[in-house]
Amino acid sequence: MSRWIKSGVLERIARGIYASPGTNIEIEKVASFLYPPNYLSFESALASYGILNLIPYTLTFATTRRTKTYKFQGKEVLFRQIKKSLFFGYEEKKGIYIASPEKAFLDQVYMVKKGLASFPTNEIDIKRLSKTKIKKILPSFPGNVRDFVEDIGIV
Numbered sequence: 001m002s003r004w005i006k007s008g009v010l011e012r013i014a015r016g017i018y019a020s021p022g023t024n025i026e027i028e029k030v031a032s033f034l035y036p037p038n039y040l041s042f043e044s045a046l047a048s049y050g051i052l053n054l055i056p057y058t059l060t061f062a063t064t065r066r067t068k069t070y071k072f073q074g075k076e077v078l079f080r081q082i083k084k085s086l087f088f089g090y091e092e093k094k095g096i097y098i099a100s101p102e103k104a105f106l107d108q109v110y111m112v113k114k115g116l117a118s119f120p121t122n123e124i125d126i127k128r129l130s131k132t133k134i135k136k137i138l139p140s141f142p143g144n145v146r147d148f149v150e151d152i153g154i155v
Helices: 002-007 027-034 042-048 101-113 131-140 143-151
Strands: 011-014 017-019 038-040 058-063 068-072 075-081 090-093 096-099
Touching: 011 027, 011 068, 017 027, 027 038, 027 058, 027 068, 027 075, 027 096, 038 042, 042 058, 042 096, 042 101, 096 101, 101 131, 101 143, 131 143
Parallel strands: 038 096, 058 075
Antiparallel strands: 011 017, 038 058, 068 075, 090 096
């Protein structure tokens, strides 16, 4: 296997997972199997819902395990650790688990308040989020997240 990888016949994605270079694979599906449990969230989910106007370079998942990064087929896949009590608010779509728009938004704010992410206010269409759903799940988050959401006028 190592000779095939060195010669470019195969690309190592993760331990025991290989792909032919140039093969069109669904990165989200492969990534979802790399480091379970996880769900697509943060800026990746917001962009997929059309709430974030930017297309993120990194595909970002939430996990209860340690933060970990993989890189394959020119794409970076980041698994960000969140508290177990915040590991909710997702559903299966097209073979992967993905956060609801409101949960992805709050997950992003959570990372911002931890100093691990940025919040591009001019690139997020907050009007597309349900205030009712945010109000319902917001109490699960730390006080600094609740304060931030209130300060920007969502609730």
